[in-house]
């Protein structure tokens with residue numbers, strides 16, 4: 520049986536002599552794996568469909584639980600991502616986070632749209648790549664059921680003033696008087712609000728970018744048990 524679907528290519532490993540096994544993120548069935556024939560030869564027609572971040576319409580042949588790529592039509596290869604090392608690691612981090620939270624064989628359309636949108640922003644705009652990634656991680660966390668509440672103190676509902684705490688179990692910040700969780704920085708709180716496109720205080724985001732990314736890495740790493748090593752690499756690479 521043939522199945523035509525829009526999908527984002529999140530990873531490829533060698534398979535048999537000349538083939539590869541792709542991890543494809545589809546809207547209708549979440550993550551599926553599909554083999555693609557002959558793409559280790561440089562001249563293969565479908566090479567583009569086995570490249571990282573390829574967003575394409577794939578025609579898959581379905582046999583039980585196995586899929587084989589029959590043909591593909593490329594929408595976007597996000598090629599500018601390869602020309603800047605920070606953007607490249609940010610894009611790989613998006614793919615890594617997506618793989619960590621996306622369900623297998625289950626419909627999850629909004630996450631696919633958000634993932635493609637994040638890659639577009641990284642490839643074609645001047646947006647800060649760490650902020651784009653943090654915004655994506657917040658959204659992906661919410662999609663996976665690990666929503667982070669950024670609306671003031673998660674216990675008393677009051678404003679966050681001074682150095683807050685972050686409760687990793689509950690996924691919220693708490694004010695100084697409520698306490699609990701781990702010490703966090705007010706710049707982390709406001710940077711997360713900025714990345715989530717919420718109202719934030721510009722004077723308080725300074726120095727918060729790497730802290731916000733680090734917090735999201737620990738939070739999502741704990742929830743999904745994923746290693747998130749690309750996010751770690753980006754943290755080493757990027758300047759505040």
Ligand SMILES: [Zn+2]
Pocket residue numbers: 672673674675676677693694695696697698
């Ligand atoms: Zn409070």
